[in-house]
Amino acid sequence: MKESFSNPYFIEKLAAIDVRKRGVSELLKAMSDTAYQGRALGEVYNIIVSMLTDPDVVIFMGLAGSMSTAGMWRIVKWFVENRYIDVLVSTGANISEDIYEAMGFSYYKGTPHVDDSELLRYKIDRFYDVFASEIAYREMENLIRDFIHTLPNGSVYSTAEFLHLFGKYLNNRKVDSIVAAAYRVNVPVFSPALVDSGYGIAALLASRERNHRVVLDMVRDFDQLVEIGRRAAKMAAIYIGGGVPKDYINLVTVAQTLLAEKEGLRDYYKPLEYVVQITMDSPQWGGLSGATLEEAVSWGKVAQKAKKRVVYVDATIALPLIAHAVYEDNVSRSSVPNFKWFFEHLS
Numbered sequence: 029m030k031e032s033f034s035n036p037y038f039i040e041k042l043a044a045i046d047v048r049k050r051g052v053s054e055l056l057k058a059m060s061d062t063a064y065q066g067r068a069l070g071e072v073y074n075i076i077v078s079m080l081t082d083p084d085v086v087i088f089m090g091l092a093g094s095m096s097t098a099g100m101w102r103i104v105k106w107f108v109e110n111r112y113i114d115v116l117v118s119t120g121a122n123i124s125e126d127i128y129e130a131m132g133f134s135y136y137k138g139t140p141h142v143d144d145s146e147l148l149r150y151k152i153d154r155f156y157d158v159f160a161s162e163i164a165y166r167e168m169e170n171l172i173r174d175f176i177h178t179l180p181n182g183s184v185y186s187t188a189e190f191l192h193l194f195g196k197y198l199n200n201r202k203v204d205s206i207v208a209a210a211y212r213v214n215v216p217v218f219s220p221a222l223v224d225s226g227y228g229i230a231a232l233l234a235s236r237e238r239n240h241r242v243v244l245d246m247v248r249d250f251d252q253l254v255e256i257g258r259r260a261a262k263m264a265a266i267y268i269g270g271g272v273p274k275d276y277i278n279l280v281t282v283a284q285t286l287l288a289e290k291e292g293l294r295d296y297y298k299p300l301e302y303v304v305q306i307t308m309d310s311p312q313w314g315g316l317s318g319a320t321l322e323e324a325v326s327w328g329k330v331a332q333k334a335k336k337r338v339v340y341v342d343a344t345i346a347l348p349l350i351a352h353a354v355y356e357d358n359v360s361r362s363s364v365p366n367f368k369w370f371f372e373h374l375s
Contacts, residue, residue, distance in 0.1 A: 040061075041061075042061060042062060042063060043058070043061040043062070044062075045058050045059070045062060051353075051356045052349055052352045052353045052356055053073070053352075053353035053354075053356040053357045056069065056070045056073040056349060056350070056353050057070060057073070057074070058070070060073070060074055065339055065340055065341050068337055068338065068339035068340070068341075069339045069341060069346055069349070069350075071337045071339075072304040072306070072337050072338075072339045072346070072350070073349075073350050073353055075302055075303075075304050075335045075336070075337055076266065076304060076350060076354070077354070077357070077359055078302060078335055079264040079266075079302035079335075080112060080354070080359050080360075080361055081359065081361070081362070082262065082264075082302070083361070083362045083363045084261040084262050085260070085261070085262040085263065085264045085301070085302065086114045086115065086256065086257070086260035086261075086262070086263055086264070086365050087112070087113045087114050087115070087264045087265070087266065087302075088113070088114070088115045088116075088117060088263065088264070088265045088266070088277045088280075089104070089107065089113040089115070089116050089117070089265070089266045089267075089268065090117050090118075090265060090266070090267040090268065090269070090270075090271075090273035090274045090276070090277050091104060091116060091117065091118040091119065091122050091268050091269070091273055092118075092119055092122075092267075092268060092269030092270055092271035092272070092273050092274065092317075093119075093122075093268065093269040093271075093343060094121065094122075094125075094155050094156075095122050095268060095269075095343065095344075095347075096121070096122045096123075096124075096125040096126040096128075096129070096206075097125050097135055097155045097158050097160065098155075098158065098344050099135070099344070100343065100344060100347055100348075101122065101125070101126035101129070101205075101206060103347055103348060103351045104116070104122070104126075104206055104268075105126070105204075105205070105206045105209045106351060107351070108206060108209045108210050108213065108215050109209040109212065109213055111213060111215070111361060111364045112354065112359075112361070113215070113266065114215060114364060114365050114367075115215065115216050115217075115218070115253070115256060116206070116210060116215060116216070116217045116218070117217075117218045117219070117220070117253070117273040117276050117277055118206075118217060118218075118219050118273060119219065119221060119224070119225065119271065119272065119273060120219050120221060120222040120223065120224055120225025120226070120227045120228070121224075121225045121226075122206075123191070123205070123206050123207055123217065123219060123225075124168060124169075124172065124225050124226040124227055125168075125225075125226070126205045126206050127168050127171065127172075127198070127203060127205045128160065128164060128165060128168040130198075130203045130204050130205040130208075131164075131167065131168060131171065131203055133160075133161065133164040133167070133168070135155075135158050135159065135160050136158070136159040136160070137157065137158070137159075138154060138156075138157050138158055138159035139157055140154075140156055140157055142154070147159070151163055153165060165226070168226055169226045169229045169230045169233070170230070170233070171203075171230075172194070172226060172227055172230035172231075173230040173231075173233045173234045173237075175193075175194050175197045175198075175230075176230060176231060176234040176240065176242055177234060177238065177240055178197065179193070179242050181239075181240050181241060182241055182242075182243065183242050183243070184242075184243040184244075184245050184248075185242060185243070185244060185245065186218075186244070186245055186246075186248045186249035186252050187217075187218050187219045187220065187222045187244055187246075187249050188216045188217060188218045188249060188252055188253075188370075189374060190222075190242070190244060191207050191210070191217040191218075191219065191222075192207075192210070192211055192216070192217070192371055192374055193374060194207055195207035195208045195209075195210050195211025195212075195217070196211050198211075199211050199212060214366075214367045214368065214370075214371060215367070216252070216253075216256065216367060216370055216371075218249060218252075218253055218276065220246065220249065220250075220272050220273070220276045221272050222244060223244070250276075250279070250283075252370070253276065253277075253280055254280050254283040254284070254287070256280075256367075256370070257280040257281065257283070257284060257298070258284065258287070259365075260365070262301045262302075263280070263281065263298070263299075263300050263301065264300060264301060264302035264303060265277050265278075265300050265302075265303045265304075266303075266304055266305075267303070267304065267305035267306065267307070268306055268343050268347065269306070269307055269309075269317065269343060270305070270307055270309055270315075270316055270317025270318065270319075271316075271317055274305070274316060274317065275316050278300075278316075278324060278327070278329045281297075281298060281299050281300060281327075281328060281329045281330075282327060282328065282329060284296070284297070284298035285297055285298070285328055297328040297331075299324075299325075299328055299329055299330050299331040299334065300324075300329060300330045300331065300334055300336075301331050301334050301335070302334060302335045302336070303321055303324075303330055303334060303335075303336045304336065304337050304338070304339070305321065305337075305338045305339070306338075306339055306341060306343045306346045306347065307338060307339075307340060307343075308340060308341070308342060310340070311323070320338065321334075321336040321337075321338060322336075
């Protein structure tokens with residue numbers, strides 16, 4: 029029966045999904061015509077394709093949560109080495125706990141229903157339902173400590189500079205991690221809370237054992253990230269979780285306004301023009317991790333007419349689906365920013 033009524037709210041029809049043989053990308057596109065978080069996930073994928081095919085955009089990825097221990101780090105590495113992202117902003121954990129596995133150690137399927145005091149006796153670390161060897165974890169931290177010993181005592185770096193040099197160190201030793209891949213393709217990796225991880229333990233060991241210190245200049249770090257934003261024609265972001273990485277990238281847009289005011293420009297904004305977030309955090313608690321992308325418009329962080337979408341789903345579900353869909357569609361970028369200028373002084 030044909031509908032005999034209409035109103036201004038009936039614009040796009042929802043389409044029920046037929047069960048048939050199809051690829052992941054086709055399924056995500058079909059889900060974008062359904063409802064709830066299925067629609068949101070499909071729309072997130074469509075927006076990611078849009079940003080990847082825009083030749084003028086610099087794509088930032090914010091990486092939070094315990095993704096590397098959950099088996100997601102090779103996906104992030106794939107995004108990096110294929111230049112589907114241009115800048116990575118990560119927690120320290122996600123770019124150290126991938127090294128653990130890249131060194132040849134393994135994470136194991138575990139369970140939260142366990143006597144943790146018994147795990148302590150066996151020197152087993154638990155990440156919800158993942159088990160890891162504390163002894164192997166220390167080996168990973170010792171590797172970072174050994175790298176710090178190769179740097180001049182008292183040397184000063186931004187986290188992006190430090191991680192570029194560390195990526196070179198790992199690459200030369202065939203430890204094929206996220207930062208090693210980033211080194212090979214000149215993708216800057218920033219970690220505003222780097223010491224809140226194995227890097228902090230490693231730096232402490234280097235300092236206490238041999239009185240060997242490096243200094244991470246976080247003002248320099250932020251200045252470098254802001255300069256990348258200043259040189260970009262357009263900016264886009266993919267947020268995995270929220271936390272410090274999300275806010276660090278968001279503040280790049282705020283800085284553009286403040287710097288423009290110093291040059292006499294009033295009411296200048298350079299917000300994100302494409303942005304997606306995969307999160308389980310909700311907005312009513314007032315924290316940045318759950319803050320909506322619409323809220324970010326009020327700060328000038330996200331353009332009013334930006335292509336934007338949040339999907340409320342576990343990233344260990346969404347990220348593999350999105351990556352495989354990009355792979356299936358063979359999405360390619362017509363151009364990527366060249367960050368040779370960023371690393372010239374380190375060569």
